[in-house]
Amino acid sequence: MTIKLYCFGESGNAYKAALALELSGLDWEAKAVDFFGGETRSDDYRADVNLMGEVPVMVDGDLRYSQSGVIQDYVSEKSGKFGGRDSAERREILRWVLWDNHKLSSQAGMTRFLMNFLPEEKRPKEVIAFMLGRLNAAYAVLNTHLEGRDWIVGDSLTNADLSCCGYLYYPEPFGFDRTAWPNIDNWLGRLSDTPGWKHPYDLMPGSPADRA
Amino acid sequence: MTIKLYCFGESGNAYKAALALELSGLDWEAKAVDFFGGETRSDDYRADVNLMGEVPVMVDGDLRYSQSGVIQDYVSEKSGKFGGRDSAERREILRWVLWDNHKLSSQAGMTRFLMNFLPEEKRPKEVIAFMLGRLNAAYAVLNTHLEGRDWIVGDSLTNADLSCCGYLYYPEPFGFDRTAWPNIDNWLGRLSDTPGWKHPYDLMPGSPADRA
Structure with missing residues (x-):
């Protein structure tokens, strides 16, 4: 099935x-x-x-x-x-998945929506500015954690990586500049070099180009 | 220990x-x-x-x-x-814990902070108004789910309840009016009737009264 x-x-x-x-x-x-x-x-x-x-x-x-x-x-x-190799890795993965849901993907997804998918006259400028500040704090946490690490948890790709990368390959602006965060940049490169990796617009149906 | x-x-x-x-x-x-x-x-x-x-x-x-x-x-x-009785309950609990991190506690906590713990002249009005709208959508999801249910998952108290209730007993305003959401209201009453339950200001050190 x-x-x-x-x-x-x-x-x-x-x-x-x-x-x-x-x-x-x-x-x-x-x-x-x-x-x-x-x-x-x-x-x-x-x-x-x-x-x-x-x-x-x-x-x-x-x-x-x-x-x-x-x-x-x-x-x-x-x-x-x-899923991780043992219960310590499993909990550390859950920790980053929860953090991503709370601080990274949630705010990145919303900010990207407001900055790109709302008509220009409806974009709430104060909300966007506020969220960009919150997102910078989140990028800093992830970039610091990735110092000296290939992957977020343990020494291989896990759901922690697959969660935190959720919005980070998209081309639309939401205050994320890969080159400003070298550890995130290297990690995203490592992840997209994984055999079988696909960009979101190649992996799922629909993209802004289809609606243009 | x-x-x-x-x-x-x-x-x-x-x-x-x-x-x-x-x-x-x-x-x-x-x-x-x-x-x-x-x-x-x-x-x-x-x-x-x-x-x-x-x-x-x-x-x-x-x-x-x-x-x-x-x-x-x-x-x-x-x-x-x-933690739930089987893997189906365990995943349904995780679903609500993730939703709470993404849509409920994250936004309630931030909005309550902005509305109560920032000096009045620093409160970002447009951000607060925007977040209140997002929170109403979240309350509606939880209230609908609780229709005909005593608990969020299964027929007893689980981590889904202990997660989603995180901000809902606090007295400071953040756009949450229990009486407007009868299923949430009943569920919060059920939870606080559980033997051993304590209000956050009785369970943990510190409260706004201590800083007044």
């Missing part, structure tokens, strides 16, 4: 799940969701797919999971990959 | 861990952190306690964990409580 992932190209949260599925070698396919047409926030989507009104959602036979960190946990169980 | 928790009364994120420890029956004590004096963001704290510059941090002998969701996971392993 092929795993199905509700997703769309612009969602870094969906990318975290899609990239975990792709690199795990599991058989999966994308189910395109029309986020910009309001699909995720519709009553039908909330009732039938995810009450939270979000992607990603993964369906594998009778199983249905939402939240990228939950899908990654399932992919790790099924494939034996990216 | 007594478990030590770095925390302070105003932190709903620390409350999630403190309440899990308290209700689990494990032996623990609070280590007060001077957040308002800048302790969590100091170089020493980042180097010696938590690079992320945050509470809570739990120390149990040689083990040191940060992120409330990680500490809850550890408390569940050690006490056998609040």
Whole structure:
């Protein structure tokens, strides 16, 4: 049975799940969701797919999971990959996945949306400026942690990396300049050199170019 | 050995861990952190306690964990409580813990800080108005999910409840009116009726009254 992932190209949260599925070698396919047409926030989507009104959602036979960190946990169980080698690594991965949800991807995704996908006259300037400051603090934490490390946890690629990278390959501006954070820059290069890696716009259906 | 928790009364994120420890029956004590004096963001704290510059941090002998969701996971392993009965419940708990980190406690904590703990002339009005809108969407998701349910996952108190309630007992305004969300209101009442429950200002050291 092929795993199905509700997703769309612009969602870094969906990318975290899609990239975990792709690199795990599991058989999966994308189910395109029309986020910009309001699909995720519709009553039908909330009732039938995810009450939270979000992607990603993964369906594998009778199983249905939402939240990228939950899908990654399932992919790790099924494939034996990216979940860490012992309980210490498993908790350290969870620590970074939670931090990413709290401080990095959440704020990066929102700021990128406000700066790029809202009509120019509707962009809240004070909110954007405030979020850019918060994001800089998050980049500094990640850059410091990566000093002397190849990967966020242990010595191989894990869900911590697959979570924190969620928004960091996108070309649209949201105050993230790779060259300003050398450890993040090297780590992102290492991750995108991993055999099978794909850019979000190549891995999932839809991109700003399709809507231009 | 007594478990030590770095925390302070105003932190709903620390409350999630403190309440899990308290209700689990494990032996623990609070280590007060001077957040308002800048302790969590100091170089020493980042180097010696938590690079992320945050509470809570739990120390149990040689083990040191940060992120409330990680500490809850550890408390569940050690006490056998609040972690769910099977892997389906465990993943559904993780789903709500992640959602809480992404959409509820993160935004509630920040908004409460901006509205109450910044000097009045420094409060960013546009940011606060924007966040209040985002929070209302989050309250609606939780209130809908709790329709016909006593607890967020399964039929007993779990870490999903202990995470999502993190900021919801605080008296300072941040756009949360219990009476406007009857299912949340009932659920919070059920939780605070649990034997051993304590309000954050009774469970952890420090409160706005101490700084008045």
